[in-house]
Amino acid sequence: MKFSDVAMSLKASEIRELLKLTTMPEIISFAGGLPAPAKLPIEDMEKVDVEILRKEGRQAVQYGTTEGYNPLREKIAKRMKSAFGVDCTAEDLIVTAGSQQGLSMLAQIFLNKDDIVLVESPTYLGAINAFKLVFPTIHEVPTDDKGIIPEALEKILAENDRVRMMYVIPEFQNPTGVTWPLERRKAVMDIMNKHEIPVIEDNPYSRLRYDGERVPTLKSMDTKGNVIFLGSFSKIFMPGFRIGWMVANPEIIDKVVKLKQAVDLQTSSFGQRQASFYMDMFDLDKHVETIRKLYGERRTLMCDCMKKYFPEGVTFTYPEGGLFTWVTLPEGIDAKELMPKVLEQNVAYVPGGPFYPNGGHANHFRLNYSNMPPERIEEGIKRLGEVLKRELGK
Amino acid sequence: MKFSDVAMSLKASEIRELLKLTTMPEIISFAGGLPAPAKLPIEDMEKVDVEILRKEGRQAVQYGTTEGYNPLREKIAKRMKSAFGVDCTAEDLIVTAGSQQGLSMLAQIFLNKDDIVLVESPTYLGAINAFKLVFPTIHEVPTDDKGIIPEALEKILAENDRVRMMYVIPEFQNPTGVTWPLERRKAVMDIMNKHEIPVIEDNPYSRLRYDGERVPTLKSMDTKGNVIFLGSFSKIFMPGFRIGWMVANPEIIDKVVKLKQAVDLQTSSFGQRQASFYMDMFDLDKHVETIRKLYGERRTLMCDCMKKYFPEGVTFTYPEGGLFTWVTLPEGIDAKELMPKVLEQNVAYVPGGPFYPNGGHANHFRLNYSNMPPERIEEGIKRLGEVLKRELGK
Numbered sequence A, B: 001m002k003f004s005d006v007a008m009s010l011k012a013s014e015i016r017e018l019l020k021l022t023t024m025p026e027i028i029s030f031a032g033g034l035p036a037p038a039k040l041p042i043e044d045m046e047k048v049d050v051e052i053l054r055k056e057g058r059q060a061v062q063y064g065t066t067e068g069y070n071p072l073r074e075k076i077a078k079r080m081k082s083a084f085g086v087d088c089t090a091e092d093l094i095v096t097a098g099s100q101q102g103l104s105m106l107a108q109i110f111l112n113k114d115d116i117v118l119v120e121s122p123t124y125l126g127a128i129n130a131f132k133l134v135f136p137t138i139h140e141v142p143t144d145d146k147g148i149i150p151e152a153l154e155k156i157l158a159e160n161d162r163v164r165m166m167y168v169i170p171e172f173q174n175p176t177g178v179t180w181p182l183e184r185r186k187a188v189m190d191i192m193n194k195h196e197i198p199v200i201e202d203n204p205y206s207r208l209r210y211d212g213e214r215v216p217t218l219k220s221m222d223t224k225g226n227v228i229f230l231g232s233f234s235k236i237f238m239p240g241f242r243i244g245w246m247v248a249n250p251e252i253i254d255k256v257v258k259l260k261q262a263v264d265l266q267t268s269s270f271g272q273r274q275a276s277f278y279m280d281m282f283d284l285d286k287h288v289e290t291i292r293k294l295y296g297e298r299r300t301l302m303c304d305c306m307k308k309y310f311p312e313g314v315t316f317t318y319p320e321g322g323l324f325t326w327v328t329l330p331e332g333i334d335a336k337e338l339m340p341k342v343l344e345q346n347v348a349y350v351p352g353g354p355f356y357p358n359g360g361h362a363n364h365f366r367l368n369y370s371n372m373p374p375e376r377i378e379e380g381i382k383r384l385g386e387v388l389k390r391e392l393g394k
Helices: A003-008 A014-021 A041-059 A070-084 A098-108 A125-132 A149-161 A182-195 A250-263 A270-283 A284-309 A335-344 A374-390 B003-009 B014-021 B042-061 B070-084 B098-110 B125-132 B150-159 B183-194 B250-263 B268-283 B282-309 B335-344 B374-393
Strands: A093-096 A116-120 A137-141 A163-168 A199-202 A227-232 A242-248 A324-328 A365-366 B093-096 B116-120 B135-141 B162-169 B199-202 B229-231 B244-247 B322-330 B364-368
Touching: A003 B098, A003 B250, A014 B322, A041 A227, A041 A270, A041 B042, A041 B093, A070 A093, A070 A227, A070 A242, A070 A270, A093 A125, A093 B125, A098 A125, A098 A163, A098 A199, A098 A242, A098 B003, A125 A137, A125 B250, A125 B282, A137 A149, A149 A182, A163 A182, A182 B374, A250 A324, A250 B003, A250 B098, A250 B125, A270 B268, A284 A324, A284 A374, A324 B335, A335 A374, B042 B268, B070 B093, B070 B229, B070 B244, B070 B268, B093 B098, B093 B250, B098 B125, B098 B199, B098 B229, B098 B244, B116 B125, B125 B135, B135 B150, B150 B183, B162 B183, B282 B322, B282 B374
Parallel strands: A116 A137, A116 A163, A163 A199, A199 A227, B116 B135, B116 B162, B162 B199, B199 B229
Antiparallel strands: A093 A242, A227 A242, A324 A365, B093 B244, B229 B244, B322 B364
């Protein structure tokens, strides 16, 4: 039996493998990016599900269009304005099976083998895995604590004529937690608009801001139709429904719709209605406000604990929002090799190396603070600190 | 903005475009492959949804594993034995976003550009679209009213060394309604086992048999682990949940799981539980029995009406099960060109040409009989017959 080049290149995502571990109750898991279970509004969902079936009846479980359930698309279009400052209509967007499907479809739409896709360094592991399926060259653009460095980007574009798209998470980045300030966004968009290269703006977290001022999305500054915005209900509502969306110019949406027809026909008719009816019957923004407060407290607690328990020489980011902080160990210490010792203490993180598509940078790991209650955050960071102290001989 | 070769090759699926038409209530639609809405057990679903939320709570809406929800996988494994004669365990299968996702992932797993995939001639349009994304050579194997002709298959394999997989629907084929008898299945499997080439057995309809004896599945005759079985709840339960599954040898399942991680992470946690809890709380086979009876009556009625209203020179298949019958017009009459005249009468079918990946054969169309009530079947076939009579000058 012969497999394709794609099949031979597949490696398991370390995040997904780690998620399996996190189902063991004794593990204090800072891996994964799971919302806090206690805050998922499942009591409301009973009412929502019954209402869907009574009001829509069989339409709710029948086949639907590839573009998505129209009332949901209309609500998302309105939300694009109120939450993200973007003017668009239902026709400018398609509902996807989470943002992950958006990423894999965009790679198929824009990249031939060996074409270049630019990413932040480091970047979201799931995006790397999705892009790799089409065998592109993944070019890491140097970043600092304000995101992509414009001069570095300009230089890469001057030296490479096969750049076909750029993928970024300008708000509370995964894995670093970094947010691009306005000037940086403008500078990068000026460059990308000049070169007319599509920019994928992945925006799953921006409603979860704990400090500082809201910064305009790249899509809201898009004058040439080059920005493709990926949104998701996974971090602000229910991850298990697998409902995301993509906003882009009509030419791109048209191609994505046709691709999705071949890929999975459509996203769940019922799942789309669960998001749509919930927004009709309850106040999504109020729910977001609840989890925003909770996650903000956990972010602060985790950073305070790291300050308290981590040895000197270990640094970490203090994110203004989102779900992750990024820890840097002294050069030469490999977070993946350290993993068994950490797991021995029933603590889990995601080693940082895989977030760099071209390797290296083993001295980082990613911590999630949204999923664990305060006492487990403190206990977990304490245990982690002890492992690190032993490792650093402190 | 530059698109990829994949993007430039995309065409909209005619079936999906037609499904849009069928939402207009005045259309008597024999297009699509929708289950009868009146029989979808949505009253039961209210109980199911409430029970899911009360029993599983937040797990039901949280992220889950890529392989799928274990209790569902276990139930499907049991069902593989009782309904399809296949011995397997939960580990031998993955839950997919409908069979369509199984098809697109298998193309990615087995086919490089220009590799050969064998299909029945004609074959399922959605499979053609999924396969085309990886730019294979789609080779149509000649078929008769018993399925693929073994001698033709043998000859193709002798002459081509780049055949990497075969895709077939041996039971109530889409679009023709043809079922392969046992001897034919054995002959084809003997050939494929000798060549050790993967066989995708797409089996969405086999529980919907109206006449004749059950025939063993290809997977039940698989001694070498070459058969990949695709199952689906779409035709026997709820299409809008988008829940299907794939049974294959562990090496293949491992690769598909890794691919799915990159493609969409996982199928809806809640959707999978809807299928699983329904099977616990209600009798799926009893539901299947209800729709089997209903569709069987509609099959008979549609064929009787075609006999009564279609002019001489127009032939059609009399399927033993499934959802479709296949109509053949005299050579030279193009079913696609006829479409506007048919739509003018508020009737819809799917023109047959697109079911042939390499073109030609425009003198066919596919009719679905599961979705329309009896009086509309009779009225629609009558109107269709009138158009055909005018066209044939009879």
